Amino acid sequence: MRLSRVFTPAFxxxxxxxxxxxxxxxxxGGLVLWVLGYNPLSTFYYLLQGSVGSxxxxxxxxxxxxxxxxxxxxxxxxxxxGLFNIGAEGQVYVGAAxxxxxxxxxxxxGLHLALSIIVxxxxxxxxxxxxxxxxxxxxxxxxxxxxxxxxxxxxxxLWVSLNWLVDPNRSEKTISxxxxxxxxxxxxxxxxxxxxxxxxxxxxxxxGYLWLTPxxxxxxxVGLNPDAARFGGIAPKKALLSAFALGGFASGIAGAxxxxxxxxxxxxxxxxxxxxxxxxxGIGVSLIGKNHPVAIIxxxxxxxxxxxxxxxxxxxxxxxxxxxxxxxxxxxxxxxAPDILKKIRGLGK
Amino acid sequence: xxxxxxxxxxxxxxxxxxxxTVALKGVDFDVQKGEIHGLLGENGAGKTTLTKILxxxxxxxxxxxxxxxxxxxMKRPQDGLALGxxxxxxxxxxxxxxxxxENIVLGTKVNPAGRKADTTKKQIxxxxxxxxxxxxxxxxxxxxxxxxxxxxxxxxxLYRNVDLLILDEPTSSLTxxxxxxxxxxxxxxxxxGRGIIFITHKLREVxxxxxxxxxLRQGQVSGRTDAGQVDPRTLARMMVGRDVVLELSRPxxxxxxxxxxxxxxxxxxxxxxxxxxxxxxxxxxxxxxxxAGVEGNGQTELAEAISGVKPLAKGQISLAGNDISHASPNxxxxxxxxxxxxxxxFMGLVTEMTVAENTILGKQREKQFRxxxxxxxxxxxxxxxxxxxxxFGIVTQGPKSVVKxxxxxxxxxxxxxRELSSEPDxxxxxxxxxxxxxxxxxxxxxxxxxxxxxxxxxxxxSSDLDEIFQLADTIGVMYEGKLIDVVSSEGLTRDKIGLLxxxxxx
Numbered sequence: 001m002r003l004s005r006v007f008t009p010a011f012x013x014x015x016x017x018x019x020x021x022x023x024x025x026x027x028x029g030g031l032v033l034w035v036l037g038y039n040p041l042s043t044f045y046y047l048l049q050g051s052v053g054s055x056x057x058x059x060x061x062x063x064x065x066x067x068x069x070x071x072x073x074x075x076x077x078x079x080x081x082g083l084f085n086i087g088a089e090g091q092v093y094v095g096a097a098x099x100x101x102x103x104x105x106x107x108x109x110g111l112h113l114a115l116s117i118i119v120x121x122x123x124x125x126x127x128x129x130x131x132x133x134x135x136x137x138x139x140x141x142x143x144x145x146x147x148x149x150x151x152x153x154x155x156x157x158l159w160v161s162l163n164w165l166v167d168p169n170r171s172e173k174t175i176s177x178x179x180x181x182x183x184x185x186x187x188x189x190x191x192x193x194x195x196x197x198x199x200x201x202x203x204x205x206x207x208g209y210l211w212l213t214p215x216x217x218x219x220x221x222v223g224l225n226p227d228a229a230r231f232g233g234i235a236p237k238k239a240l241l242s243a244f245a246l247g248g249f250a251s252g253i254a255g256a257x258x259x260x261x262x263x264x265x266x267x268x269x270x271x272x273x274x275x276x277x278x279x280x281x282g283i284g285v286s287l288i289g290k291n292h293p294v295a296i297i298x299x300x301x302x303x304x305x306x307x308x309x310x311x312x313x314x315x316x317x318x319x320x321x322x323x324x325x326x327x328x329x330x331x332x333x334x335x336x337a338p339d340i341l342k343k344i345r346g347l348g349k
Numbered sequence: 350x351x352x353x354x355x356x357x358x359x360x361x362x363x364x365x366x367x368x369x370t371v372a373l374k375g376v377d378f379d380v381q382k383g384e385i386h387g388l389l390g391e392n393g394a395g396k397t398t399l400t401k402i403l404x405x406x407x408x409x410x411x412x413x414x415x416x417x418x419x420x421x422x423m424k425r426p427q428d429g430l431a432l433g434x435x436x437x438x439x440x441x442x443x444x445x446x447x448x449x450x451e452n453i454v455l456g457t458k459v460n461p462a463g464r465k466a467d468t469t470k471k472q473i474x475x476x477x478x479x480x481x482x483x484x485x486x487x488x489x490x491x492x493x494x495x496x497x498x499x500x501x502x503x504x505x506x507l508y509r510n511v512d513l514l515i516l517d518e519p520t521s522s523l524t525x526x527x528x529x530x531x532x533x534x535x536x537x538x539x540x541x542g543r544g545i546i547f548i549t550h551k552l553r554e555v556x557x558x559x560x561x562x563x564x565l566r567q568g569q570v571s572g573r574t575d576a577g578q579v580d581p582r583t584l585a586r587m588m589v590g591r592d593v594v595l596e597l598s599r600p601x602x603x604x605x606x607x608x609x610x611x612x613x614x615x616x617x618x619x620x621x622x623x624x625x626x627x628x629x630x631x632x633x634x635x636x637x638x639x640x641a642g643v644e645g646n647g648q649t650e651l652a653e654a655i656s657g658v659k660p661l662a663k664g665q666i667s668l669a670g671n672d673i674s675h676a677s678p679n680x681x682x683x684x685x686x687x688x689x690x691x692x693x694x695f696m697g698l699v700t701e702m703t704v705a706e707n708t709i710l711g712k713q714r715e716k717q718f719r720x721x722x723x724x725x726x727x728x729x730x731x732x733x734x735x736x737x738x739x740x741f742g743i744v745t746q747g748p749k750s751v752v753k754x755x756x757x758x759x760x761x762x763x764x765x766x767r768e769l770s771s772e773p774d775x776x777x778x779x780x781x782x783x784x785x786x787x788x789x790x791x792x793x794x795x796x797x798x799x800x801x802x803x804x805x806x807x808x809x810x811s812s813d814l815d816e817i818f819q820l821a822d823t824i825g826v827m828y829e830g831k832l833i834d835v836v837s838s839e840g841l842t843r844d845k846i847g848l849l850x851x852x853x854x855x
Contacts, residue, residue, distance in 0.1 A: 212724040214713040221710065225699040231658055231690055232711035233679025 006207065006294050014290055015298075018335050022302075025334025029327040036323065043317045043327070050312025051305035055190035057312070063262055065304030066195040067092070069297055070254035071282025073206050074247035076291040078142075080210060081243035082223035087131055087146030088251040089279025090153025091124035095255025096268050096275045097157045098123035100165045103177040112180040117198075117256050124252020125245040127153060132244040136237045142244075150279070154272065161270045176266040183261035195261030200297050202250065207293040209246070219243055254278055287336040306331070355418060356380045356513050356544040357403060357434070362412035364398050364568075372398040374568045375412070380513060380544040385535055387555035387576065388548045389588055390565035391850075392644050392812045396548050399565065400515045403546070404436040405429030435511035437502045439518045445491040449484050453505045477504055480537050481530070496527035503534070514538065515546040520554060521645060532558045550588075550643045552581045552851035566590050585847025589814050597794060600802060602822045605634035608685075608775045608806035609655070614664035616650045623662070624650045626830040632775065632806040637797060639821025639838070640810045643850055647830040648810045649691055652779040655808070656688045657681045658696075669774055679711060687768035691779035691810070697764040698752050705734040705748035708767050737766040742792075758789030765796065776800055779810045794820060814846060828852045 030040035051061045071088040078085030102116040131149060134140035165174035183195045210216040221229040222239035230236055258275050259268060268275055281303065289299030310324045358379040364372045373395045380386045390396045401407040403414070405423035414421055416432045423429050429436075443452050450470060451461045459469050470486060477484055482500045490498060499519060506514055516535075520528045535545055535558065549555055555562050556576055564572035564587040572587030609632040616625035625647040632638040642648055653659035655666055657678040666674045668684045678688060690696035698707050709718055709730055718733070720726035734748040743762045745755055752760060761781070768776070778797060782790040797807055797820055811817050817824055818838065825835040826849035834849050848854075 208724075212727075214725055217706065217709075217713050217725060221699050221702065221706075224701045225695065227695050228697060228699050228710065231656070231678050231688070231696045233677060233682065234711070234713075235677075 011292070011295070015295065017338055018288065018290070018295075021335045021338055022331060025331035028334065029330040032330065033319070033323070033327060038319050038323070039317065043313055043319050043324075046313045046315075046317045047306070047309035047324075049316075050309035053312075055188065055192075057308060059190045059192040060308040061301065061305040062192050062196040063304070064307045065300040066193065066199045066261060067254035067257045067278045068282055068285050068303055069199040069203055069300035070250040070257070071278045072285035072289060072296045072300055073203060073282075073293055074251040074254075074279075075283050075286040076289070076293065076296060077206060077210070077219070077247045077250070078243050079286070079291045080223045081219045081239055082226065083142050083240065083243055085128070085131070085142050085146055085244065085247055086279065086283060087128055087142075087149050087244075087248065088254070088282050089277070090146070090150035091127045091248045091251035092255040092258065092275055092278045093153045093157040093272060094127045095120035095124040095252030096259050097160050097165060097174075097255070098252065099181075099256035099259050100161075100174050100177065100268055103175060103181055106178075107180060109180045112178070113183065113260060116177070116181050116260055117253055120256035121249040121252040124250070124255065125248035127252070128244040128248030132241050135240065157268075158270070158272055161268050161272070165268070166270060167267065171270065173265050173267040173269050176263075177260050181260055182263065182266060183257070193257075193261040195257045198261075199257065199300070202253065203293045203297050206246070206250070210293065215239075215242055251279065251282075254282075284332050284336070287339065288332060290339055303332070354382045356382050356384075356416070358415045358418075359399075359403070360413040360415070362399070362402065362414070363410050364395075364402060364407065365410045372568050373402075373409075376565070376568070376570055378563055378570065380546060382512075382542045382544055383539050384561065385539050385545045385547055385559045387559035387562040388546055388565065389550065389552075389555055389562055389584065391550065391588060391814065393567075394565040394588075395568040396565055397517060398568075400436060400517060400546060400548060403429070403513075404434050404515055405432075406436070430509055430511065433510060433512045434515070435506035435509060435513070436515040437499065437506060437517065437519065439521060441495075441498050441502050443490045443498060443501060446489060448487050448489055449493065449497075449501045450486040452490055452501055453486075453508055455505075457509070473504060473508060476507060480507070480534050482534055494527075496523050496530070499523070499527075499531070500534075507538075512543045513546070514543060515548070517548045518550075519547065520549065520551065528554075550851060552584050552848070552853055556581065556584070564588055581848055581851065581853050582844050585851060585853075586844050588851075589843045589847040597791075597798060597819050599798060599820070602636070604636045604822070605804060607631045607633050608669055609808060610665075610667045611655070612665045614651070614654060614666065615662045616647070616654045616659060617662045618650065624830050625654065627664075628827075628830075628832045629664075630825055630832060630835065632808050634774070634806050635801055635804045636823060637801050637807040637809055637821045639817040639824045640808070640827055640832075641814060641817045641824055641846055641850060642812065642827035644812045646827045648812070648827050649779070651827070652691060652777060652810050655681070655777055656686075656690070682711065682768075682771065682773075685774040687765075687771070687773035687776045689765055689768055689776065689778045689781055691783070693757075693761050693764050698760060700753040700760075701751065703749050703751055704738075704743075704745050704755075704763060705730050707752050707763060708734045708737055708748075708770075710767065712767075712771075733770075737763075737770060741766040758785045758792075761785060761789065761793065765793070769800075773805065775806045775808070777808050777810075780812065781809070782811075782813065782816060814843065814850075817846075818843070826850055 033040040033043055050057055052058050071092060074088040075085060099116045099120040102119050107115060127149060131142050131145040134145045135142055161174050167173050167175045183193045186192045186194050210220060218234045219239040219242050221234055222236045226236050255275060259266060285299045285303045286296060289296035306328045310321060313319050313324050314321045359376060362373055362376040366372060376399060388396050402409050405426045405428045421432060453473060454461050454469060482504055484497060484500050484504060519531060538545060547559060559576045562574050562576050563570060571590060611628060611630050614625055614628045615623055618624045628651060640648055650659060654661045657676045661674060668686055671684045673681050673684055682688065694700055718725055718730050731748040738745060741762045743766065744759050782793050800807055809820055821838050823835060824838050825832045826846060833854055
């Protein structure tokens, strides 16, 4: 794959637009901080310091980004097929639990991790199937079905974690995955997990699927114009199945990364606290990345940085965590706004 | 009879759309009080444009409108309503989840749930019983039949004190009984001194129910007559005219074997009504079989059934000996058909994709465009696209430009180039020149004649009668879902076709 194919002029101008919109978001966010009586400059300083200020802080950014990139891809591939698939949240729980289940087996290094990734991805894909079946057979809107599957996933995995996967010595978490199943840290000793590299690889894989394979082409055609696609001999349901299953696969792997690529605890907390919100934040990441797998890598790192910096801001700039989230929300909305405006204008035509 | 006098008059009305289409050229038209005025014409003759100008929806490019002998300028539909002009569109503008009553008062100052609602309801009931327009006011519109929905629309206008009522194709969705009731109501309105403009293409209806008739053709008035003194033949001639825009040479007709055979085909629409009824036809190699008819008489559904887009209820379709009655579009193509859809932007192309991506729509899995097992060889696709661009003279910036940015003519060429690239034996062309400029139209028509010369079968569905006359060897006319007649184009007169299109079979 030549990079010139990926980084086309359109891609670069879109990137410039996002950077500009992000800058506007920072200014508006700064104004809000100032009005509320906080110092915007020190806030942004600690935000930056907390996310890229030291190798350790940067490792937090990248470790945050790794699962977010994958859940964003789940949403993006759905949107490319004309779906509003928000089922990533539940698929992450299911994927994480599946990965922990693989930890019960003893396997050699490498093979163990590979198997857990495949099992987690397959579990995520399976969890998306009811939404596809309901849509294909009864026309049920995927927004409704995926929200229900998210809750179903939450309580099922809560139960499974407490009853089957729980650590016999420490009931606040499931068993931790053994060393043979963990993503190794990158060289340098900063604690950056190789999970980020794996996510980036998968993102490029999805890019290749969408733009280089007939199946990906069909998926995009169905998303842009289902009537023309059907007239051209493409079966829209097949494309929807691909979008749901491949989306679920990516989200399931995000769950595996959260247990096998992030320690401590290398496990699921039995409250599910450490596997929550990746699905929903992934929607934001996808929107910032304009639903393009390669841009999503950058968007995921950006979002990971905002999350990593937030704690630092709270500690040192004395801005409450909720306010930091509001400011980050403003920035994210600013970046996503140009695209959303274009969509709204497009609807009037 | 009501009072005499002129309700509305236009002088030299001209409308040119921003894209350069001349919809009306110097139209003089008038409606008197107490008159039902029929407005007749083919698709694209300018009927709808004229009525939209009269009701204030569109602004004329030149010319004057006089209402009750005073010159007026209307900028929006509300201006038309204020002058007492109201239009009932072919596709009703009702809120389906509101009751009939709520729809009638929508946009007025009456609050349908307020204290004065009962008084208003009483007024509306009086109005509707006086005119015989019975409507269940508290029923949701979505539960009403189309005939009753139309009554709601008419009452909506009358409640606003409209005294010039414009009805666009009002009988197109009504049953014969409902139509009769509509005409009774219109006569009552006429006797109250209101004026009615009645748009239609059905000759009998205008002759039986109108006082005067104006015929439009290609944006000009081609005839004006009193309804009592005219025969359908004359009206048909006024409607379809005699001019031929383009002269194309057509080699003598020497048909070969049957390539497409349709037997007793019946197709239902979404509400289960038969929109194509028992249609049988066969297309031979070296023949252009033209289907004429006013749009909305089942042609679209016929084409969709043959293409494999719409399921058929009864009957059989075979192509080159293969049964394709229940085939998908892909299978229909593989049996040797090229499918040129009526709506290129929504059916033929994915306009947000590039030219290259559109040329392989439906061929994306073919080996010729593969590299390795999994991937599309875009280089090969681009070469293929460039060869089509050269062969069909498509004007575009190249394979990577987005289809949306191309002109309609070039978009159509792109569809045609893709469909013909697989060397088909049969071509289904639905409205192939609709919306195209003169040059592209000529190109498309010559191409269809070339295909005929290459011994391929062509089924041409067109509401453009000139096109049918120029190209077709055999002509079938569709009217209300039936193929009411199939005739050879040799020695056929336009009058006869015009009569058939209006549903009159001699």
